[in-house]
Amino acid sequence: MELKNCTRIREFVFLSLTQDQELSSVLFLFLLLVYVTTLLGNFLVAVTVTCDSCLHSPMYFLLRNLSIADICFSSITAPKVLVDLLSQRKAISFNGCFAQRFFFHLVGGVDVFSLSLMALDRYVAIFKPLHYVTIMSRGRCLGLIVAAWMGGFVHSITQISLLLPLPFCGPNVLDTFYCDVPQVLKLACTDIFMLELLMISNNGLLVTLWFFFLLLSYTVILLVVRSQAGEGRRKAMSTCTSHITVVTLHFVPCIYVYARPFTVLPTDKAISITFTVISPLLNPLIYTLRNQEMKSAMRRLKGRLGPSERV
Numbered sequence: 001m002e003l004k005n006c007t008r009i010r011e012f013v014f015l016s017l018t019q020d021q022e023l024s025s026v027l028f029l030f031l032l033l034v035y036v037t038t039l040l041g042n043f044l045v046a047v048t049v050t051c052d053s054c055l056h057s058p059m060y061f062l063l064r065n066l067s068i069a070d071i072c073f074s075s076i077t078a079p080k081v082l083v084d085l086l087s088q089r090k091a092i093s094f095n096g097c098f099a100q101r102f103f104f105h106l107v108g109g110v111d112v113f114s115l116s117l118m119a120l121d122r123y124v125a126i127f128k129p130l131h132y133v134t135i136m137s138r139g140r141c142l143g144l145i146v147a148a149w150m151g152g153f154v155h156s157i158t159q160i161s162l163l164l165p166l167p168f169c170g171p172n173v174l175d176t177f178y179c180d181v182p183q184v185l186k187l188a189c190t191d192i193f194m195l196e197l198l199m200i201s202n203n204g205l206l207v208t209l210w211f212f213f214l215l216l217s218y219t220v221i222l223l224v225v226r227s228q229a230g231e232g233r234r235k236a237m238s239t240c241t242s243h244i245t246v247v248t249l250h251f252v253p254c255i256y257v258y259a260r261p262f263t264v265l266p267t268d269k270a271i272s273i274t275f276t277v278i279s280p281l282l283n284p285l286i287y288t289l290r291n292q293e294m295k296s297a298m299r300r301l302k303g304r305l306g307p308s309e310r311v
Helices: 021-051 058-085 094-127 129-135 138-163 181-185 193-226 231-258 268-289 292-310
Strands: 011-014 091-093
Touching: 011 094, 021 058, 021 268, 021 292, 058 094, 058 138, 058 268, 091 094, 094 129, 094 138, 094 181, 094 193, 094 231, 138 181, 138 193, 181 193, 181 231, 193 231, 231 268, 268 292
Parallel strands: none
Antiparallel strands: 011 091
16 A cells, blocks of 8 residues: 555666776776677677678577677667766666666577577588578568567566566665666565566576577587587587587576576675676687687778878
């Protein structure tokens, strides 16, 4: 009954990564370097795939989409973190918090679906090589990418529709550096037990099952690839290993955050930084350093741009 007179809070206050001013300056420089490198690395991957005709294949078409999603994903949290590290008061409006959470889960969902599509692409390439071009046609790839973004939208709007009606009367302090379901849900002025179970099953359980399904899929692919011979075997092994690494880096922090009760643990901020800032940086590095085609394409792009710079 008391909740009828509840006055909704207007903002949330972050405790951020640290309250130490000197450490904040060090973290600011480090995270700024990581963020800029993330933008440049993923932008370079996207431009290289777009400009080099040798990379106009389904796998690289999907990789370009992942790079665009990573640029968006890191930009949802990193700029706000950087500003807060240099600010005395670290706050975000109520609407801003929900907007950040909406786009966070939208692009996070796109990342999950994109990694799944890349696994599907490798499965078709290994098990249906003669029909690969037909099955993974450009039109179908475009349709799958649109479906990935629509899937991310549906996932995100579901999260928001469950949280928005909740009463938030105070307190308004979040022991984190960005708005996400576990932290914000705990501030609701009502019983959240059933909703927390729903969120854990909707986010955590699905992500965990999805992760093991992808690992199983890649294991089957690798077992088949091992029986092959020649240069194609080495190339397929390298590609699948890169995919498994990226899938692990993305899913394991997700499982840690969403597949357990929403209680604050000392390692939460470190895991969240890895999840939101570091992972989007590592994706382009993993896919390019182990990929001879991508490295050759980048050299060709550099050679193409070189003469124009000297004119």
